[in-house]
Amino acid sequence: MKDDWYKVIGLIIVTIVGGCGIGAALHLFVTLPVGAKGPEWLAASGTVATLSVTIWLATTESRRRRKNESLLAQLHGAAILNQVERAHQAVSTLMTGITFQSVGVTVDSNFFAGHVENFESLELWQMSDLIPLVALPHETAAKLAQANGHLKSLVPILKRAAAQWDAQVTSRSSISQQVLGRAAVLRLLLRDAEDVCRTQQVKVKLHSPLDGQRQG
Structure with a gap:
């Protein structure tokens, strides 16, 4: 802006x-x-x-x-798309599991431990990856920077949930709300960023010489 x-x-x-x-x-x-x-x-x-x-x-x-700034942003947006998609999918899966635990999903300490492992395996973007994305619309770089911080802070919350879920039955609702609150913010940020990055990937493919040769 x-x-x-x-x-x-x-x-x-x-x-x-x-x-x-x-x-x-x-x-x-x-x-x-x-x-x-x-x-x-x-x-x-x-x-x-x-x-x-x-x-x-x-x-x-x-x-x-x-x-030049626009072209650079397109390339970096397309390159980072896979990382954003993986993070978005991880957050959505976590929220779905907690929200629909009453219809067959077993939420226990192992559930949270599994998600800790899943989130720790994510390859997160660095601040240096976001600098070229400043030219993208809808403040995508700022949203991804926020998402990076939220993702890192979500892991300790999940670890505490894994440690306390089975022992503190009365606190389960509070734990669930804490996880869901952080995950909901993340999902909004990642969804918007994913849409923009996917658009950049389409633009890059349209301008790719190889794609042009295939269409010819």
Whole structure:
């Protein structure tokens, strides 16, 4: 969001400066005497041309940079999709097991211990993986950063649940709510991020030379 504001402000500044410059150059043309000599006309024309080229170069560089950032984000979003999918699936399976324990799912210390093992086996993305994703829409990089922290904090909660579930029957409802509360936040974050990353994977495939050759 902050980067978008910087881009808007930069565009406004370039527009104002360019407009003032072109206005000043046009003023030169208007105020030149009717009998002005060639060098005076050439100087005025050169001023307009210089300002036009400067504005064009500034906007071209900005467009090129945004395009490169977008392409890099697409590649990294597609690359991280499998990790996000695995984490999302792990969270959904955990929530389903606790929510529907009354219809045949046995929730006990082994249930939580198994999920501890499952979550610890996840290959989580690092902060360095998220930097290129800043250009993705819907604040995907920020959501994945939040999800990373929630996933790491969920494991100790599951370990406590595994240790206390069988011994503290009266606390089971509280334990379940604690796990479900953290998992629900995670599922929302991961679902949104997964949708965006899957879109980036589709875009990468559409622009892949190999896919283009297959379609041809």
